[in-house]
Amino acid sequence: MQRMKFSVGLVLLCVLHMWIGSSSGCFAEDGGHLELHLEQKFITAAAGCAQIPCGFTDLPTAYMASEIWFKGSPESPLGPEEVEKTNGLSRALSTLKECSIILWDLIGLDRTEEYGFMLKLATNETQIFPETVQVSYSAVKMNISLSSDVMVATKMTVLTCSLSDLCLASDPKITWKGLRSKKYFPQRHRLKEDKVLKYYEKLLYTPVPEDHQAEVTCEVTFGKNLTASASVTLTVHSEPQILNSSACTQQQNLLTCVCVSQGVPLPDVHSPLLQDKSVIASDGHMIVKSTFMITAEDFGRIGTVICIATNNLGQANMTLPVIFEGNPDQSNEIPVIFEGNPDPDTE
Ligand SMILES: *[C@@H]1O[C@H](CO)[C@@H](O)[C@H](O)[C@H]1NC(C)=O
Ligand SMILES: *[C@@H]1O[C@H](CO)[C@@H](O)[C@H](O)[C@H]1NC(C)=O
Ligand SMILES: *[C@@H]1O[C@H](CO)[C@@H](O)[C@H](O)[C@H]1NC(C)=O
Ligand SMILES: *[C@@H]1O[C@H](CO)[C@@H](O)[C@H](O)[C@H]1NC(C)=O
Ligand SMILES: *[C@@H]1O[C@H](CO)[C@@H](O)[C@H](O)[C@H]1NC(C)=O
Numbered sequence: 001m002q003r004m005k006f007s008v009g010l011v012l013l014c015v016l017h018m019w020i021g022s023s024s025g026c027f028a029e030d031g032g033h034l035e036l037h038l039e040q041k042f043i044t045a046a047a048g049c050a051q052i053p054c055g056f057t058d059l060p061t062a063y064m065a066s067e068i069w070f071k072g073s074p075e076s077p078l079g080p081e082e083v084e085k086t087n088g089l090s091r092a093l094s095t096l097k098e099c100s101i102i103l104w105d106l107i108g109l110d111r112t113e114e115y116g117f118m119l120k121l122a123t124n125e126t127q128i129f130p131e132t133v134q135v136s137y138s139a140v141k142m143n144i145s146l147s148s149d150v151m152v153a154t155k156m157t158v159l160t161c162s163l164s165d166l167c168l169a170s171d172p173k174i175t176w177k178g179l180r181s182k183k184y185f186p187q188r189h190r191l192k193e194d195k196v197l198k199y200y201e202k203l204l205y206t207p208v209p210e211d212h213q214a215e216v217t218c219e220v221t222f223g224k225n226l227t228a229s230a231s232v233t234l235t236v237h238s239e240p241q242i243l244n245s246s247a248c249t250q251q252q253n254l255l256t257c258v259c260v261s262q263g264v265p266l267p268d269v270h271s272p273l274l275q276d277k278s279v280i281a282s283d284g285h286m287i288v289k290s291t292f293m294i295t296a297e298d299f300g301r302i303g304t305v306i307c308i309a310t311n312n313l314g315q316a317n318m319t320l321p322v323i324f325e326g327n328p329d330q331s332n333e334i335p336v337i338f339e340g341n342p343d344p345d346t347e
Helices: 002-019 296-302
Strands: 036-038 043-044 049-052 054-056 065-072 083-085 096-098 101-104 111-121 126-137 141-146 157-167 173-177 184-193 197-205 215-222 226-233 238-243 248-249 254-264 269-270 278-282 287-295 306-311 314-318 322-324
Touching: 036 126, 043 049, 049 126, 049 157, 054 111, 141 226, 157 173, 157 215, 157 226, 173 184, 197 215, 238 306, 248 296, 254 296, 254 306, 254 314, 269 278, 269 287, 287 296
Parallel strands: 043 126, 238 314, 248 322
Antiparallel strands: 036 054, 049 101, 054 096, 065 111, 083 101, 111 126, 141 157, 157 197, 173 215, 184 197, 215 226, 238 254, 248 254, 254 287, 269 306, 278 287, 306 314
16 A cells, blocks of 8 residues: 555656656655666667667556657657567666667668657656667678688588677578589587677588589578678689580581580690691680581591590590481480581581
């Protein structure tokens, strides 16, 4: 009963003070203030969220309607998607009720915002506290790096994607995009450092030759609903391979032999007995196409055409199959689809 009497008096005094324009808060019956305790007046937000510790003089629930945080002025109350009540942030709470919050998804231009707190009482009156907190925040910094500049196909390497200064309440997730090899193992790391989270993922990755010049992206989701990403272009060295589209095509008395090889650095391609007769084309990237012309008579003399591709990582060779054009039985044995096969009639 004693408690109820105290509370009625307190609410009445609050109302009175607001009518006469007092800004210093309500007075309890014993002369003490209704107090708002903000431990920090200036907070540097980390990426994704900011945590504001807060406590205020508790009121009996019968006289309390709601606790409201606002940005700038009381006319801009924060919605539930921007703010989350949380406990355990404030250390000065023995006599106070906790009003600590997490502000979510702070993003955009570097800036400072002011936040304040008010109480709506059961009487429909509002108690706005004069104390405010400044929150400064800056753009998210993301970092993707490779352990080495040049990767080698089939050799495991490490890709690292890191986010610095994430807020502690954030639950980041990293997604990698653009990887062609299925051989990868992510290792996640979280480090708490001076009230922020350093989060990074090391990806143990074994590239395939086709990863050369591929753009790899790491995308991070964090906060409530934020994403950021960073990309790198891979350089993947690989030993030569001679592709199965390589073949000789015989048209009447002439064979056109095409050797298609792949490798980084671009392989040097030759055929031992036909060296100075080749025409070389390349995509400038990882494929070299060498075209050799040879008469049926010369071919009869050497028997087979061998193509050899070499770069600093190794060598590959292949005896080219021969397709007799206009003879469906034999050409069906070696199904070769090769784009841009030179037509000797036009030369
Ligand atoms: C407070 O406002 C609500 C709606 O605006 C109203 O229903 C209620 O009766 C009011 N309470 C008092 C004590 O004035
Ligand atoms: C990005 O990563 C590199 C290499 O790990 C490091 O030197 C640099 O400090 C990082 N930058 C940021 C903003 O974390
Ligand atoms: C997340 O953010 C995107 C773009 O900012 C928005 O379109 C989407 O509605 C948001 N989703 C949720 C659940 O808030
Ligand atoms: C060529 O084809 C053979 C048999 O189909 C296959 O084993 C080989 O891996 C292929 N080589 C390349 C370079 O695709
Ligand atoms: C072709 O490759 C095989 C195996 O890699 C090697 O043993 C052989 O000597 C090569 N032939 C030529 C002509 O380079």
